[in-house]
Amino acid sequence: MSDFGARLTQIRERMARAARRAGRGPDEITLLAVSKTFSVPAIEEAISCGVTRFGESRVQEAEAKVDALGGHISWDMIGHLQRNKVARALSLFGLIHSLDSLRLAERINRLAIEQGQVQDVLVEVNVTADAARTGVLPEQAEALVREAVAYPGLRVRGLMGMAPHSPDPEHARPHFVKLASLRERIAQAVPAASMEVLSMGMSGDFEVAIEEGASLIRVGSALFGRRNAGER
Numbered sequence: 001m002s003d004f005g006a007r008l009t010q011i012r013e014r015m016a017r018a019a020r021r022a023g024r025g026p027d028e029i030t031l032l033a034v035s036k037t038f039s040v041p042a043i044e045e046a047i048s049c050g051v052t053r054f055g056e057s058r059v060q061e062a063e064a065k066v067d068a069l070g071g072h073i074s075w076d077m078i079g080h081l082q083r084n085k086v087a088r089a090l091s092l093f094g095l096i097h098s099l100d101s102l103r104l105a106e107r108i109n110r111l112a113i114e115q116g117q118v119q120d121v122l123v124e125v126n127v128t129a130d131a132a133r134t135g136v137l138p139e140q141a142e143a144l145v146r147e148a149v150a151y152p153g154l155r156v157r158g159l160m161g162m163a164p165h166s167p168d169p170e171h172a173r174p175h176f177v178k179l180a181s182l183r184e185r186i187a188q189a190v191p192a193a194s195m196e197v198l199s200m201g202m203s204g205d206f207e208v209a210i211e212e213g214a215s216l217i218r219v220g221s222a223l224f225g226r227r228n229a230g231e232r
């Protein structure tokens, strides 16, 4: 088995154990392979192991990979999306995890309607309320969901969030608990939004995220190996 295949098997086992601890079924959780900064051959190896869904954080990098790899793969946008890149993003990404303002929602809506499509999005929440991070503050998330559901060109599917970086995954738990309860609250308050997706958990903390209700985890380095210093 390839290195990637061995790591994938291990991650899937860890996902299944975490799901079982929480009384959940392993198929309730989607694994998004975060391929940002990794090469086309590395992604080809992942595809040969059966991975079909990848996460990228830059439009231009994703475009180059989509051109090189062709169809049968779906791509998620997990990085901050600039408004001048929305038109390109709409033709690349099945799900955009980083809706973080009404202006961005307006632009996605307008261009999606022009292109005759409906774009799936998650509202990104800055759960730690750290000024250096992207996403809306937790107390602003419901208002953004309410405004976004009125737009026919986009469909709000849930929330995305990131715990602060820490060597101890337990430090992530309270942030995941908070995001999960926010999702629950918004799902009840805004029934028009589907809110079934809870995108949380990365290489260092995905098991805790699954225990706290993640429906999708975003795993890069634990699958592909370490990124070079300075790459995000």
Ligand SMILES: *Cc1c(COP(=O)(O)O)cnc(C)c1O
Pocket: 034, 036, 057, 078, 079, 162, 202, 203, 204, 218, 219, 220, 221, 222, 232
């Ligand atoms: C890079 C990134 C990930 C994956 O990080 P790893 O620690 O390599 O698993 C997940 N989510 C977002 C938003 C990212 O930018």
